[in-house]
Amino acid sequence: MSVMKASRIALSGAVLAGALAFGVMAETAAAQDRSIKVWFGRENFVPEDEFAAFKADYPDINVEFEVIRLEDVNAQLVLALRSGNAPDIVQIHARDINQLAINNVVKDFTPMIEEMKTRFPETYAQLAPLAWEGAADVDGNIYGLALFAQSIYLTYRTDWLDEAGIAYPLETTDRVLEAARVLAEGSDDRIGFSLIGCCVSPTWEIPLFLAMGGQIVDGVPQIDNDIGVEWITFYQTLMNEGSAHADTPSWDSGQMRAAFIGERAGMMNEGEHIYVEVHKQVPYEEGKWAFEKLPMRPGQTEPHVQSGFAFPYIVTSANEDAEAAMLALEYLARPEYAKQVAIRYQPTTNSAVAEDPEYLAAKPWATDIAPIAANLVSLPTHPTKAIQIYDIMEELRDRMVADPGADPAALAAEFQTKLNDAAGL
Amino acid sequence: MRERGGLIDGLHYRLGRSVLIGVPLAILVIWTTIPIVWAVLASFKDPLEIYESNTLLPANPSLDAYKTVLSMRGFDQWLFNSVFVTVVATIVPLAISILAAYGFSRYAFRFRHILLLLYLVPRIIPRVSLIVPLNNLMSDLGLVNTYWVLFITYTASAIPLATWILVGFFGSIPKEIEESATIDGANMWNRLRRVILPIAWPGVVTAGVLCIREAWNEFAFVLALINETDMRTLPYQLYMLKDSMGVQDYAVYNAFTILTVLPLLIVYLLLERRVVDSIVSGAVK
Numbered sequence: 001m002s003v004m005k006a007s008r009i010a011l012s013g014a015v016l017a018g019a020l021a022f023g024v025m026a027e028t029a030a031a032q033d034r035s036i037k038v039w040f041g042r043e044n045f046v047p048e049d050e051f052a053a054f055k056a057d058y059p060d061i062n063v064e065f066e067v068i069r070l071e072d073v074n075a076q077l078v079l080a081l082r083s084g085n086a087p088d089i090v091q092i093h094a095r096d097i098n099q100l101a102i103n104n105v106v107k108d109f110t111p112m113i114e115e116m117k118t119r120f121p122e123t124y125a126q127l128a129p130l131a132w133e134g135a136a137d138v139d140g141n142i143y144g145l146a147l148f149a150q151s152i153y154l155t156y157r158t159d160w161l162d163e164a165g166i167a168y169p170l171e172t173t174d175r176v177l178e179a180a181r182v183l184a185e186g187s188d189d190r191i192g193f194s195l196i197g198c199c200v201s202p203t204w205e206i207p208l209f210l211a212m213g214g215q216i217v218d219g220v221p222q223i224d225n226d227i228g229v230e231w232i233t234f235y236q237t238l239m240n241e242g243s244a245h246a247d248t249p250s251w252d253s254g255q256m257r258a259a260f261i262g263e264r265a266g267m268m269n270e271g272e273h274i275y276v277e278v279h280k281q282v283p284y285e286e287g288k289w290a291f292e293k294l295p296m297r298p299g300q301t302e303p304h305v306q307s308g309f310a311f312p313y314i315v316t317s318a319n320e321d322a323e324a325a326m327l328a329l330e331y332l333a334r335p336e337y338a339k340q341v342a343i344r345y346q347p348t349t350n351s352a353v354a355e356d357p358e359y360l361a362a363k364p365w366a367t368d369i370a371p372i373a374a375n376l377v378s379l380p381t382h383p384t385k386a387i388q389i390y391d392i393m394e395e396l397r398d399r400m401v402a403d404p405g406a407d408p409a410a411l412a413a414e415f416q417t418k419l420n421d422a423a424g425l
Numbered sequence: 426m427r428e429r430g431g432l433i434d435g436l437h438y439r440l441g442r443s444v445l446i447g448v449p450l451a452i453l454v455i456w457t458t459i460p461i462v463w464a465v466l467a468s469f470k471d472p473l474e475i476y477e478s479n480t481l482l483p484a485n486p487s488l489d490a491y492k493t494v495l496s497m498r499g500f501d502q503w504l505f506n507s508v509f510v511t512v513v514a515t516i517v518p519l520a521i522s523i524l525a526a527y528g529f530s531r532y533a534f535r536f537r538h539i540l541l542l543l544y545l546v547p548r549i550i551p552r553v554s555l556i557v558p559l560n561n562l563m564s565d566l567g568l569v570n571t572y573w574v575l576f577i578t579y580t581a582s583a584i585p586l587a588t589w590i591l592v593g594f595f596g597s598i599p600k601e602i603e604e605s606a607t608i609d610g611a612n613m614w615n616r617l618r619r620v621i622l623p624i625a626w627p628g629v630v631t632a633g634v635l636c637i638r639e640a641w642n643e644f645a646f647v648l649a650l651i652n653e654t655d656m657r658t659l660p661y662q663l664y665m666l667k668d669s670m671g672v673q674d675y676a677v678y679n680a681f682t683i684l685t686v687l688p689l690l691i692v693y694l695l696l697e698r699r700v701v702d703s704i705v706s707g708a709v710k
Binding site: 042044066067068069072075076079080082083084085252254255257258259261262264273274277281345 | 473476477560561563564567569570648649650652653654665667668671672673675
């Protein structure tokens, strides 16, 4: 072989290799020309395979994800929209949907949800109504998918109640107060009822207000009435009778939970996701703790409301590839991924998970809680002033715990004025 | 007898002086170190023990919290970001501030004092009130979520501080020393490099330490101008650990705090010696 021929072959080979490499690169680039960015509200919501299965199913869609705290997400979303790197899907507090919708930060995804129903009927059929209600505004426009939602339940140590001779379920606030007092009196180092006194939103207190027959009208809690006064008195009584810890005014949700998990408190109002931690410390199967719906007022004639609140995945106005967003939502909603989160964290609205043996083994209380959770009502919120109203309710919660001697009627009147002012009434 | 009385008086005086100096000093030391000691010991505790126990010492000391922090996905990236941003946001402001301070302290130009006062404005305005305009500006410039946005904001925030410190140090150096150097043929650059800076070295180190501290601990700007996980700094991630929806793991929280503070503490300890050495050598000269 002449030198000339060899060099021609080498040159042809190099050109061919170059063309192949270019082709591969071009194909890779073409394969990645669709992309979707997701913001999760907590690390715990991220699927374990980090979208590996999604990428296998849809190799032309690249997925990026970040964890942005639910507490910060609104501000960060606005910032990201301004700077042009907003996510396609963002996890938020359900209470903020209306406000974000009014400001055109989120995208009406109703048509794509209809498409999901057609293309993925199996996944769609598994989702409970709260999955859509928790991701919709007051007009019923759906902005995404509320795959995880929780409620607050009255949680207590049954073994301690047995010891004290108190029958349960307790069902009404007067019996809860009595039980808390007896538990606290029974031992020097026991807390009757573990409460929150500061630093977190009134997520635990508003559901009790609703359970006690309270009303939220157009997003504004109506506390300046007998029900509101009784609700305030409930918390004040826990403090006044020494049923709650004296340091409660400085307690956040962590301290409240730790008191119960650490077997120092006999009762608390808490969401099911914390039962995962309680179960690690005191296995549910031992029958030492139980839960029931939030208590009503004695003699209550208003219907009991067990409210729930969701952490929906919402499609933002930055999304340009609606199909990719829908596919990502469908992937997140698949039972295998929803189950992972539900086992370690928040309960899911995918009803298929509730029957999964692995889930039932991990959460032995699931079957007991299902009847209570079956009829959750979405916590009503104000369309534009939800955050301000929550701030006022948080201030009220702090006051009724820190100042249990205050006149509850005066507190109710004072804070009703603040709530009305915030809502522009 | 009189000698004995004098001895007793001397003892009383020394005792009184020790009490007057020692007691406030002891209170100050306890006041400043107890939170750090608490954080260190809490980082060795079980998460629930922190809530339950009132004692400082952990019942079963464990390094689990540190293992958790060090195995966090992204910890090395956040550490790198903090170091990188801090190095840049220390060297650049120092370089600019040295030149600015030299100009302010050595040249009598018009409006010098007013300009020096205006230098302080960025420090006087509350940082939070700067966030929205900065946010808009940086968004328009396309710098959000880049190192540049941190370099620019951190540098801009450190320059007034460093300049004011250095103006004081440079101003205290007798002009005669510089004039001697001028007679020996030194130009402005040589005077600054070979005369002013060696004498004012403690000031430069002090300004540097404060720049490092500012950049390392900065939180408001990074929170407002960064939203990508890989671009976070350690203080930002520390804030992200706060979780109102679960049981706050204060052991991990404290371990993260200690690991965040540790590099800064080492820098402080290393540079403190340099400052003292510089002061001492300056005194001997």
